[in-house]
Amino acid sequence: MYDCFYASVFENENPELRAVPLAVQQKQIIVTCNYEARRRGLHKLQLIREAKKICPEVVIVLGEDLTRFRNASKELYAFLRSFSWNSKVERLGFDEVSCDMRSVVIDPNVSQSPLLLFLPETSFPLPFSATYYIIDHNVGLLNANDFTNSYFCLSKSDPTAGFAFNASQLAGHAYPEESNDISGALQLDPLRLRLHLTSHLAQHLREALHSEKGYTCTVGVSTNKLLSKLVGNLHKPNSQTTLLPPYGFETEEPDNATLFVDDHEVGKIPGIGFKLAQKLRAHVLQRPAEFDDGLVYGGTKEKVLVRDVRTFPGMSAETLEQVLGGTGVPHGIGARVWGLLNAYDDTAISQARDVPKQISIEDSYIRLDTMEEVLKELRMLSLSLLKRMHADLLEDEEDEDKAETLPINGTRKRWLAYPKVVRLSTRPRPPQNPDGSRNRSFARISRSAPMPNFVFNLKENVDIRCERLVTEALIPLFRKLHPEKSGWNLSLVNVAAANMVDAASDKGGVGRDIAKMFKRQDDVLKQWRVDDEDDTLSVETGVIDKQLPQDAIAQDTVAMDVSKPDKDRTGSEDFPTTSQQSTGDTGDWESEDEDMLDDDMFRCECGAVMPVFAMAAHGRWHEQN
DNA sequence: TGGGGTCCT
DNA sequence: AGGACCC
Numbered sequence: 001m002y003d004c005f006y007a008s009v010f011e012n013e014n015p016e017l018r019a020v021p022l023a024v025q026q027k028q029i030i031v032t033c034n035y036e037a038r039r040r041g042l043h044k045l046q047l048i049r050e051a052k053k054i055c056p057e058v059v060i061v062l063g064e065d066l067t068r069f070r071n072a073s074k075e076l077y078a079f080l081r082s083f084s085w086n087s088k089v090e091r092l093g094f095d096e097v098s099c100d101m102r103s104v105v106i107d108p109n110v111s112q113s114p115l116l117l118f119l120p121e122t123s124f125p126l127p128f129s130a131t132y133y134i135i136d137h138n139v140g141l142l143n144a145n146d147f148t149n150s151y152f153c154l155s156k157s158d159p160t161a162g163f164a165f166n167a168s169q170l171a172g173h174a175y176p177e178e179s180n181d182i183s184g185a186l187q188l189d190p191l192r193l194r195l196h197l198t199s200h201l202a203q204h205l206r207e208a209l210h211s212e213k214g215y216t217c218t219v220g221v222s223t224n225k226l227l228s229k230l231v232g233n234l235h236k237p238n239s240q241t242t243l244l245p246p247y248g249f250e251t252e253e254p255d256n257a258t259l260f261v262d263d264h265e266v267g268k269i270p271g272i273g274f275k276l277a278q279k280l281r282a283h284v285l286q287r288p289a290e291f292d293d294g295l296v297y298g299g300t301k302e303k304v305l306v307r308d309v310r311t312f313p314g315m316s317a318e319t320l321e322q323v324l325g326g327t328g329v330p331h332g333i334g335a336r337v338w339g340l341l342n343a344y345d346d347t348a349i350s351q352a353r354d355v356p357k358q359i360s361i362e363d364s365y366i367r368l369d370t371m372e373e374v375l376k377e378l379r380m381l382s383l384s385l386l387k388r389m390h391a392d393l394l395e396d397e398e399d400e401d402k403a404e405t406l407p408i409n410g411t412r413k414r415w416l417a418y419p420k421v422v423r424l425s426t427r428p429r430p431p432q433n434p435d436g437s438r439n440r441s442f443a444r445i446s447r448s449a450p451m452p453n454f455v456f457n458l459k460e461n462v463d464i465r466c467e468r469l470v471t472e473a474l475i476p477l478f479r480k481l482h483p484e485k486s487g488w489n490l491s492l493v494n495v496a497a498a499n500m501v502d503a504a505s506d507k508g509g510v511g512r513d514i515a516k517m518f519k520r521q522d523d524v525l526k527q528w529r530v531d532d533e534d535d536t537l538s539v540e541t542g543v544i545d546k547q548l549p550q551d552a553i554a555q556d557t558v559a560m561d562v563s564k565p566d567k568d569r570t571g572s573e574d575f576p577t578t579s580q581q582s583t584g585d586t587g588d589w590e591s592e593d594e595d596m597l598d599d600d601m602f603r604c605e606c607g608a609v610m611p612v613f614a615m616a617a618h619g620r621w622h623e624q625n
Numbered sequence: 626t627g628g629g630g631t632c633c634t
Numbered sequence: 635a636g637g638a639c640c641c
Contacts, residue, residue, distance in 0.1 A: 026627045093641030273639050
């Protein structure tokens with residue numbers, strides 16, 4: 001993870017800040033601070049007042065707008081990804097990245113279909129990789145007679161890209177600590193050798209990140225996510241730690257991995273959150289559910305360590321399933337937690353996703369209890385949301401002849417994905433107890449509706465689209481959440497674009513053929529042209545359109561995506577919306593039609609009625625029939 | 626205690 | 635739609 005990321009972003013913008021104690025504020029708390037500030041006693045998630053009392057000289061910058069952090073995070077992420085050979089690079093939050101450097105070989109003798117073996121967790125001999133992975137490859141390059149003068153190759157295609165290193169030594173810290181030179185043992189322990197190489201690669205990446213991007217980071221090196229994360233915490237700013245073998249795959253002896261995990265409090269294990277930790281503590285402490293939370297955050301007074309749970313009489317995956325399971329708890333939680341307690345974690349590092357699953361904007365409030373204020377906030381949040389959709393979901397269209405993309409400011413853009421759903425969430429402030437105490441809860445409530453198509457129409461001014469989103473979607477949703485005219489008091493409002501559906505990357509001729517098909521309605525199409533080669537629902541409709549006649553396609557799609565929202569919008573009596581009434585201002589085509597089509601609907605030549613995003617799939621159906 | 630995100634039920 | 639988890 002990057003060291004005190006938010007603070008580092010500000011320091012990179014303004015290097016003078018590096019020398020002073022710097023804290024980043026969101027609302028009433030310090031969300032992070034640089035190490036200069038930590039030396040003076042400040043820490044994360046500290047109240048502003050407290051921080052000022054302890055360190056009056058602290059420089060405080062506001063960090064509620066995440067744009068700069070998001071941009072920096074993306075840039076650093078792309079940088080790290082550029083080193084990867086397998087694209088298995090995953091981001092967690094803004095400041096944490098996991099890279100899968102593990103070795104994977106395909107053994108043609110074992111199976112016809114590729115069999116993946118994760119070498120660090122086996123004693124499989126090295127190296128005959130059919131597929132090159134960076135650590136495998138570099139293990140293969142070693143000269144067994146001279147580990148001290150090794151060369152790490154960073155590129156499959158360019159042998160000159162790389163760095164010299166000493167493979168007999170570990171880079172950075174080790175756990176447990178030990179003397180660094182173990183060259184005699186190397187040949188006997190392939191896992192250790194790999195960890196050595198990985199530690200040098202990690203160091204190289206850290207140095208590159210620092211020299212080329214200006215950021216320091218802290219890294220953990222091990223064989224799975226759990227161990228890498230935990231071991232990374234040991235030496236914190238600008239450093240790295242490797243968990244040394246033995247890991248105990250076949251040994252009965254206590255191994256380093258188990259010993260290491262054993263010393264953690266159960267709640268510190270990633271994957272064991274507040275609820276699970278409470279249940280585990282209660283079970284081990286026999287009965288009493290652990291008196292806790294005085295007034296402040298976090299830990300309990302009686303510590304329950306992983307060891308205490310793991311070695312508790314009768315403990316097993318099955319027992320844990322009993323202890324932890326219940327309604328709402330994922331199946332297999334017992335096995336999962338049992339694995340974590342035993343230093344085992346098979347969670348994969350997934351390939352990088354280009355588009356997020358969801359985009360949301362939120363703000364919190366001391367008090368928000370009038371409709372006027374709510375309206376103002378909804379406008380601001382919506383505008384931010386639309387801008388974020390532009391930033392994260394829009395791609396430059398390189399193919400000029402591709403047609404249908406909309407010029408904005410001279411450049412053509414296309415949507416990478418379409419959120420199908422807009423969601424409004426609020427956090428109502430808990431009512432006062434009779435005794436006057438506050439019953440704090442962070443629970444949110446939410447309602448969602450189909451994302452109106454007009455938000456994708458780049459020809460329309462963003463402010464107009466924002467206003468329509470507020471009046472046509474968000475206000476009705478708000479009324480559903482809070483039917484009473486008043487009496488509510490919100491501490492948070494969140495607007496999200498969710499259920500992201502990839503625009504089919506298609507790129508083929510299909511898009512053009514579709515466009516031809518609907519030529520006669522070109523004027524109509526134009527206003528929706530943002531949907532473009534719109535296979536936006538290809539996953540769903542792609543299946544349907546091969547099995548059903550076109551009427552069924554249209555009706556099914558309509559039922560799913562349009563009639564529901566329409567009911568919602570018109571069902572709100574107090575807040576008549578413009579979805580039906582205002583259609584007159586969206587074009588004159590509709591008056592020429594016999595029946596009233598909904599705003600977002602389209603009729604094909606064949607008579608089928610469908611939302612715009614279903615057109616591509618519908619077109620393909622025509623082609624096949 | 627913030628402003629985000631993911632996955633599961 | 636909500637809950638639990640993560641940063």
